[in-house]
Amino acid sequence: MPYLVCVACGKRYPLDTALRCGNCDEPLEVHYDSLKPPARIKDDPCFVTRNTNVFPLPDLRPELSLGEGTTPLLRASNLQAETGLECVYLKNETVNPTWSFKDRGTSLGVQAAIWFGLKSIGTVSSGNMAASIAAFAARAGLEAYVFVQEGMPDGKIQPIAIYGPHLNRGIGDYGQLYFNALDLGEKHGIYFISSDNPFRVEGQKTVAYEILDQLDYEPLDFIFMPVSSGGNMAAVIKACEEMEALGLIKKAPMIIGVQAAGCSPIAKAVAEDKDQIEHFHNPNTMAHAISNPMPPSGNRILRKVKEGRANVITVTEEEILAAQAFLASQEGLFVQPAGAVPVAAVRRLAGESTLKPEHKIAAILTGSGLKDTSALAHHTLKAGAVPVTNLELALNK
Amino acid sequence: MPYLVCVACGKRYPLDTALRCGNCDEPLEVHYDSLKPPARIKDDPCFVTRNTNVFPLPDLRPELSLGEGTTPLLRASNLQAETGLECVYLKNETVNPTWSFKDRGTSLGVQAAIWFGLKSIGTVSSGNMAASIAAFAARAGLEAYVFVQEGMPDGKIQPIAIYGPHLNRGIGDYGQLYFNALDLGEKHGIYFISSDNPFRVEGQKTVAYEILDQLDYEPLDFIFMPVSSGGNMAAVIKACEEMEALGLIKKAPMIIGVQAAGCSPIAKAVAEDKDQIEHFHNPNTMAHAISNPMPPSGNRILRKVKEGRANVITVTEEEILAAQAFLASQEGLFVQPAGAVPVAAVRRLAGESTLKPEHKIAAILTGSGLKDTSALAHHTLKAGAVPVTNLELALNK
Numbered sequence: 001m002p003y004l005v006c007v008a009c010g011k012r013y014p015l016d017t018a019l020r021c022g023n024c025d026e027p028l029e030v031h032y033d034s035l036k037p038p039a040r041i042k043d044d045p046c047f048v049t050r051n052t053n054v055f056p057l058p059d060l061r062p063e064l065s066l067g068e069g070t071t072p073l074l075r076a077s078n079l080q081a082e083t084g085l086e087c088v089y090l091k092n093e094t095v096n097p098t099w100s101f102k103d104r105g106t107s108l109g110v111q112a113a114i115w116f117g118l119k120s121i122g123t124v125s126s127g128n129m130a131a132s133i134a135a136f137a138a139r140a141g142l143e144a145y146v147f148v149q150e151g152m153p154d155g156k157i158q159p160i161a162i163y164g165p166h167l168n169r170g171i172g173d174y175g176q177l178y179f180n181a182l183d184l185g186e187k188h189g190i191y192f193i194s195s196d197n198p199f200r201v202e203g204q205k206t207v208a209y210e211i212l213d214q215l216d217y218e219p220l221d222f223i224f225m226p227v228s229s230g231g232n233m234a235a236v237i238k239a240c241e242e243m244e245a246l247g248l249i250k251k252a253p254m255i256i257g258v259q260a261a262g263c264s265p266i267a268k269a270v271a272e273d274k275d276q277i278e279h280f281h282n283p284n285t286m287a288h289a290i291s292n293p294m295p296p297s298g299n300r301i302l303r304k305v306k307e308g309r310a311n312v313i314t315v316t317e318e319e320i321l322a323a324q325a326f327l328a329s330q331e332g333l334f335v336q337p338a339g340a341v342p343v344a345a346v347r348r349l350a351g352e353s354t355l356k357p358e359h360k361i362a363a364i365l366t367g368s369g370l371k372d373t374s375a376l377a378h379h380t381l382k383a384g385a386v387p388v389t390n391l392e393l394a395l396n397k
Numbered sequence: 398m399p400y401l402v403c404v405a406c407g408k409r410y411p412l413d414t415a416l417r418c419g420n421c422d423e424p425l426e427v428h429y430d431s432l433k434p435p436a437r438i439k440d441d442p443c444f445v446t447r448n449t450n451v452f453p454l455p456d457l458r459p460e461l462s463l464g465e466g467t468t469p470l471l472r473a474s475n476l477q478a479e480t481g482l483e484c485v486y487l488k489n490e491t492v493n494p495t496w497s498f499k500d501r502g503t504s505l506g507v508q509a510a511i512w513f514g515l516k517s518i519g520t521v522s523s524g525n526m527a528a529s530i531a532a533f534a535a536r537a538g539l540e541a542y543v544f545v546q547e548g549m550p551d552g553k554i555q556p557i558a559i560y561g562p563h564l565n566r567g568i569g570d571y572g573q574l575y576f577n578a579l580d581l582g583e584k585h586g587i588y589f590i591s592s593d594n595p596f597r598v599e600g601q602k603t604v605a606y607e608i609l610d611q612l613d614y615e616p617l618d619f620i621f622m623p624v625s626s627g628g629n630m631a632a633v634i635k636a637c638e639e640m641e642a643l644g645l646i647k648k649a650p651m652i653i654g655v656q657a658a659g660c661s662p663i664a665k666a667v668a669e670d671k672d673q674i675e676h677f678h679n680p681n682t683m684a685h686a687i688s689n690p691m692p693p694s695g696n697r698i699l700r701k702v703k704e705g706r707a708n709v710i711t712v713t714e715e716e717i718l719a720a721q722a723f724l725a726s727q728e729g730l731f732v733q734p735a736g737a738v739p740v741a742a743v744r745r746l747a748g749e750s751t752l753k754p755e756h757k758i759a760a761i762l763t764g765s766g767l768k769d770t771s772a773l774a775h776h777t778l779k780a781g782a783v784p785v786t787n788l789e790l791a792l793n794k
Binding site: 041042043045063065066067070071072073074075077078092095096097098099131135136137138139141154155158159161162163164324325328329330331332333334368369370371373376377379 | 438439440442460462463464467468469470471472474475489492493494495496528532533534535536538551552555556558559560561721722725726727728729730731765766767768770773774776
């Protein structure tokens with residue numbers, strides 16, 4: 001039977017108890033007595049049944065899947081041409097059922113809630129997580145409780161509200177709310193599937209298994225990805241360690257987490273060689289989906305950096321905008337600003353020759369550009385048109 | 398070598414000539430001297446290479462794919478429970494690379510443009526088609542010319558503009574523009590990949606091949622889908638006829654095209670037993686993506702109805718809204734209003750017992766709810782929440 005382990009002190013817990021360690025207040029993660037590889041994508045298209053071997057719960061219900069996962073891995077031909085890198089792949093997580101990577105973790109989180117006998121799930125979020133939780137709850141017949149900030153405009157709420165969750169406006173600081181939600185959930189029987197919930201992490205880790213499966217387990221040197229709470233990055237590191245232990249790959253790729261310089265608590269702690277994340281004051285970035293000033297899995301990422309498994313770096317607002325425009329206008333992929341940060345980092349590091357042409361790289365594009373259009377006004381529309389004189393078309397005025 | 402045939406008079410044309418018949422002004426479609434089945438999804442995940450056998454062009458370039466197709470086919474458990482139908486599937490086309498079904502047709506359209514030696518592609522559209530054309534052009538290194546209406550708000554233009562097309566504001570009537578665009582394209586060397594372009598249709602038909610592949614070619618009685626220009630519906634009918642001819646299925650499913658009652662030129666002609674579509678005056682529906690008052694492939698659909706291959710019906714605005722809410726809040730799938738019309742029809746016909754419990758049905762959900770949020774204001778947000786007294790959360794005010 002799998003069990004939970006504190007990522008800091010190693011204390012063991014049964015699967016169905018705490019979400020964070022009673023000693024350390026650090027996140028717990030799932031360990032397995034014996035792990036077997038997941039099925040190959042070609043042998044099983046279903047996210048739930050394909051990954052049963054690397055999921056900790058028995059009696060999974062595949063009919064609750066919304067078709068998450070199995071997202072395309074595209075060769076970034078135009079990015080390669082620009083940077084001189086020979087092999088860059090883009091994992092397009094924007095084509096998940098609610099158009100972000102969150103659906104992988106929510107899928108398993110819902111299975112956990114059902115296994116625990118709970119009828120309600122919840123989240124504190126303004127964006128990707130809220131839509132994902134609400135959608136999977138709808139499919140599974142669970143109640144969803146979504147907590148959003150008081151002033152959120154209707155235009156951002158409606159695409160979440162349509163799934164029919166109980167919407168609660170009027171919360172304050174998101175960082176504090178992560179912890180409040182754990183208490184609230186216990187009191188009201190709501191299973192809060194937060195960013196580094198151990199089951200969410202097990203679901204999120206499938207993105208790395210998929211990337212390597214799609215490459216027939218050919219080695220990668222680096223996986224670049226955005227990092228916010230640290231839960232998704234921890235999941236990708238964990239999957240790569242598992243694949244190494246399983247013998248599926250000889251050596252795990254180095255995972256490069258990328259933050260916006262305007263909200264970069266993990267990168268700051270790495271740069272200053274700290275063991276503990278400190279609250280990042282006055283966060284300011286257009287990459288809203290990764291603007292977390294006090295990441296609950298931050299310390300865990302710092303440990304992985306010290307173990308040589310990972311690194312965390314920053315990119316500027318200008319680099320994010322440029323990467324978003326590059327991805328859309330050169331590769332045909334429109335991602336939200338947070339989804340563009342890994343590519344911003346690849347472009348800079350290739351320019352500085354920190355990345356070598358022969359390095360094999362994958363970048364995870366986490367969410368659709370349609371989910372956060374606020375940055376679009378910063379882009380300049382391409383002017384001009386073919387010279388058209390057709391009278392029915394009053395163009396080029 | 399495949400060739401083009403007028404869908405009305407049967408006149409043959411080489412692949413690289415006209416887009417409509419010089420005699421009839423009706424659309425042309427691709428015919429094959431000998432057709433072989435496409436590869437199975439499990440054997441080839443790539444849209445382009447998997448479908449080579451059912452595509453008319455040699456030397457396809459799979460690296461131009463954005464990962465279109467291979468979308469999930471989900472059992473609609475909650476729709477089944479509501480309607481008493483035993484077997485309803487939902488084909489979720491909202492998880493294509495630009496979040497609508499259009500990407501299938503654009504993918505092959507771009508291959509055709511390259512095969513013709515053209516450097517530019519174009520479209521007249523305000524929505525799904527514009528984004529799809531702009532994205533695939535970006536990937537392929539082609540220029541894209543997108544013609545939109547003069548008054549279109551920035552909020553709708555930006556998610557298209559980000560792909561870097563040449564944007565032309567200031568067009569008039571969309572129906573007329575379909576024809577103007579063909580002239581314009583010839584004059585300026587722009588390949589307009591319009592709704593019923595023969596290569597677009599060949600790309601679109603893959604959705605039906607995929608549905609049947611995902612069902613291991615188990616028979617279906619009906620496929621429900623939205624119909625606007627008629628091009629996509631003609632594609633699905635064509636694929637089913639091809640699968641029947643190939644012996645992959647014993648009998649093609651009946652294709653049910655669904656229009657909004659507020660813009661239903663094809664359904665009107667069917668109801669009045671006409672051979673020719675008439676211009677639908679004063680169209681008025683929230684399902685903007687299918688609001689085409691003079692569908693260029695309408696007559697072709699009427700012929701298929703007379704052949705017993707298809708039918709076209711309408712749903713009301715109230716039914717569309719209710720279906721959109723049902724899909725999101727019960728199945729976890731948020732579609733644009735146009736994408737909800739097939740489910741609106743299934744719900745009504747099941748309620749009227751026109752559909753029997755034992756009928757096997759698939760419904761195609763064509764585009765993401767994020768692409769047209771204008772209808773969302775009509776939905777009522779779910780009120781209330783868990784009674785929360787936690788002081789940090791000032792809820793339920």
